[in-house]
Amino acid sequence: xxxxxxxxxxxxxxxxxxxxxxxxxxxxxxxxxxxxxxxxxxxxxxxxxxxxxxxxxxxxxxxxxxxxxxxxxxxxxxxxxxxxxxxxxxxxxxxxxxxxxxxxxxxxxxxxxxxxxxxxxxxxxxxx
Amino acid sequence: xxxxxxxxxxxxxxxxxxxxxxxxxxxxxxxxxxxxxxxxxxxxxxxxxxxxxxxxxxxxxxxxxxxxxxxxxxxxxxxxxxxxxxxxxxxxxxxxxxxxxxxxxxxxxxxxxxxxxxxxxxxxxxxxxxxxxxxxxxxxxxxxxxxxxxxxxxxxxxxxxxxxxxxxxxxxxxxxxxxxxxxxxxxxxxxxxxxxxxxxxxxxxxxxxxxxxxxxxxxxxxxxxxxxxxxxxxxxxxxxxxxxxxxxxxxxxxxxxxxxxxxxxxxxxxxxxxxxxxxxxxxxxxxxxxxxxxxxxxxxxxxxxxxxxxxxxxxxxxxxxxxxxxxxxxxxxxxxxxxxxxxxxxxxxxxxxxxxxxxxxxxxxxxxxxxxxxxxxxxxxxxxxxxxxxxxxxxxxxxxxxxxxxxxxxxxxxxxxxxxxxxxxxxxxxxxxxxxxxxxxxxxxxxxxxxxxxxxxxxxxxxxxxxxxxxxxxxxxxxxxxxxxxxxxxxxxxxxxxxxxxxxxxxxxxxxxxxxxxxxxxxxx
Numbered sequence: 317x318x319x320x321x322x323x324x325x326x327x328x329x330x331x332x333x334x335x336x337x338x339x340x341x342x343x344x345x346x347x348x349x350x351x352x353x354x355x356x357x358x359x360x361x362x363x364x365x366x367x368x369x370x371x372x373x374x375x376x377x378x379x380x381x382x383x384x385x386x387x388x389x390x391x392x393x394x395x396x397x398x399x400x401x402x403x404x405x406x407x408x409x410x411x412x413x414x415x416x417x418x419x420x421x422x423x424x425x426x427x428x429x430x431x432x433x434x435x436x437x438x439x440x441x442x443x444x
Numbered sequence: 445x446x447x448x449x450x451x452x453x454x455x456x457x458x459x460x461x462x463x464x465x466x467x468x469x470x471x472x473x474x475x476x477x478x479x480x481x482x483x484x485x486x487x488x489x490x491x492x493x494x495x496x497x498x499x500x501x502x503x504x505x506x507x508x509x510x511x512x513x514x515x516x517x518x519x520x521x522x523x524x525x526x527x528x529x530x531x532x533x534x535x536x537x538x539x540x541x542x543x544x545x546x547x548x549x550x551x552x553x554x555x556x557x558x559x560x561x562x563x564x565x566x567x568x569x570x571x572x573x574x575x576x577x578x579x580x581x582x583x584x585x586x587x588x589x590x591x592x593x594x595x596x597x598x599x600x601x602x603x604x605x606x607x608x609x610x611x612x613x614x615x616x617x618x619x620x621x622x623x624x625x626x627x628x629x630x631x632x633x634x635x636x637x638x639x640x641x642x643x644x645x646x647x648x649x650x651x652x653x654x655x656x657x658x659x660x661x662x663x664x665x666x667x668x669x670x671x672x673x674x675x676x677x678x679x680x681x682x683x684x685x686x687x688x689x690x691x692x693x694x695x696x697x698x699x700x701x702x703x704x705x706x707x708x709x710x711x712x713x714x715x716x717x718x719x720x721x722x723x724x725x726x727x728x729x730x731x732x733x734x735x736x737x738x739x740x741x742x743x744x745x746x747x748x749x750x751x752x753x754x755x756x757x758x759x760x761x762x763x764x765x766x767x768x769x770x771x772x773x774x775x776x777x778x779x780x781x782x783x784x785x786x787x788x789x790x791x792x793x794x795x796x797x798x799x800x801x802x803x804x805x806x807x808x809x810x811x812x813x814x815x816x817x818x819x820x821x822x823x824x825x826x827x828x829x830x831x832x833x834x835x836x837x838x839x840x841x842x843x844x845x846x847x848x849x850x851x852x853x854x855x856x857x858x859x860x861x862x863x864x865x866x867x868x869x870x871x872x873x874x875x876x877x878x879x880x881x882x883x884x885x886x887x888x889x890x891x892x893x894x895x896x897x898x899x900x901x902x903x904x905x906x907x908x909x910x911x912x913x914x915x916x917x918x919x920x921x922x923x924x925x926x927x928x929x930x931x932x933x934x935x936x937x938x939x940x941x942x943x944x945x946x947x948x949x950x951x952x953x954x955x956x957x958x959x960x961x962x963x964x965x966x967x968x969x
Contacts, residue, residue: 318887348556349552349553350554364553364554365554365555365556366552366553366554366555366564366598368553420623420624420625421623421625421887422551422620422623422625422735423623423624425518425886425887425965425967425968426551426553426967428966429518429549429964429965429966429967430554430556430966432964432966433556433966
């Protein structure tokens with residue numbers, strides 16, 4: 317089991333950052349390599365740039381804590397937990413943290429590495 | 445002279461002593477040997493890193509990893525990093541890279557990286573930002589066609605195999621296992637890791653494909669006009685699965701064991717125990733510090749017969765490369781360019797191939813991984829005087845060398861000077877030492893190594909990390925100990941030498957250079 321965490325400081329309010337990430341179908345706007353996201357109930361299916369589709373289970377979308385938790389349920393993953401936290405640091409100052417815990421370890425790095433790019437996109441969108 | 449055409453030939457993970465002109469006795473390499481006899485053969489060429497991505501980035505940028513920012517495998521080189529291909533493109537050169545690039549990660553399920561994306565789209569290049577603020581062809585290459593060590597993934601060779609020869613796919617070794625780790629599964633006659641008997645016909649193997657596609661690109665060039673072609677063979681990097689039809693070239697049972705393979709386990713362990721602690725930890729299977737060796741393989745289990753079989757297959761792959769290179773050179777002659785082409789041949793890093801009882805590579809800075817083949821055969825029209833250069837040189841000199849060959853201005857971002865053409869030239873221009881860097885941080889294990897090669901010494905410092913506390917090092921006196929078996933780091937009689945070498949490494953760390961922000965680790969490789 318491997319666990320990785322990436323974070324980015326954003327010059328925008330936590331509410332503004334949360335508005336970008338909270339919608340579970342918004343991934344194509346800010347997650348590099350994801351071209352589509354469809355949600356039915358608690359199941360989200362994302363389509364990657366490579367044409368691969370990946371099923372996920374949405375566990376938490378908590379606007380009070382500004383926290384998202386989900387898990388990838390594709391067979392290649394023995395286990396997975398992804399979380400996004402948006403932390404209020406001030407009027408126009410926030411921290412966005414994207415964590416990935418998964419087995420096999422290599423898949424944690426592959427997904428976790430992509431979340432680093434997602435944080436860059438979120439920052440770009442939030443800061444205009 | 446406006447410039448000369450440049451054929452830059454690289455292999456992957458090839459030791460210095462695998463080639464005939466360098467003293468190799470197993471593989472027959474007449475093409476390489478002829479180039480060496482006609483040009484400049486370097487006896488002490490060192491990479492800036494002993495793994496693929498940082499080393500290849502150093503060839504392209506002329507910078508050390510701590511400058512260009514691609515500090516370990518899995519960290520992409522910034523798309524707007526300096527590039528000698530862009531520099532030559534500006535000088536009017538047509539530019540191509542055919543074969544293994546690996547400036548960006550291979551494992552890329554999201555399809556985020558340009559190398560994978562343009563291969564998937566089947567287009568020759570994409571527009572990308574350049575280091576000077578302009579936009580242009582990707583990293584300065586007009587034409588890109590990629591291959592790697594097998595038939596998985598989105599790259600051009602794998603796609604070609606899947607489309608044209610799907611019946612041959614299953615013969616290739618699966619380089620990764622079900623958990624996407626480097627595969628430890630054994631094969632061949634000795635059950636050696638990363639070995640397979642591959643029934644693929646020779647003409648479909650990636651070595652032939654790289655030569656075929658290079659010739660096709662050269663055939664597309666007009667008669668007049670300069671070009672820079674980086675022909676990059678994925679072999680002899682593991683897996684060792686050359687076409688089965690070629691295995692009989694080298695009978696593995698007759699391959700001598702390497703001089704640096706201690707026959708008895710106790711002797712191997714005695715030698716390894718003199719080195720920094722991560723050597724023994726890897727040998728015993730307790731730690732794999734990175735993705736460069738199979739996580740589930742224990743080096744202590746390596747047998748003498750496995751070493752023989754791996755080295756035989758390595759030699760087969762080296763011979764196929766040599767013959768493919770010969771085919772490309774004949775195509776160049778046929779175009780009438782034979783007098784006008786500079787050929788530079790090297791690799792990105794070495795391979796243990798049984799030294800100390802080890803295979804593969806990692807943070808182990810000894811000749812097996814550090815000493816590389818390098819030959820520069822200048823265009824025959826320049827009437828070069830053949831020479832053998834014993835002074836230390838580095839792959840960071842390649843970019844400046846290519847600019848010089850092209851008659852282009854010297855790039856102001858390279859850290860290397862053009863290669864010396866003989867030892868007098870080397871002495872005059874201060875080629876006295878080279879540095880190799882290693883940094884890795886993966887799944888809770890980080891290792892940081894700096895090594896300096898001078899004419900007399902090979903000196904390594906281990907910086908603090910999870911494996912080392914900053915007190916360990918290695919010091920080898922090359923004249924007395926060419927196999928680097930006697931670590932004299934704590935030898936009081938060499939304390940002054942050690943201080944001087946430390947100061948030189950410190951100067952490297954503190955050098956005044958504009959450094960890129962270190963890239964993020966986003967993939968295993």
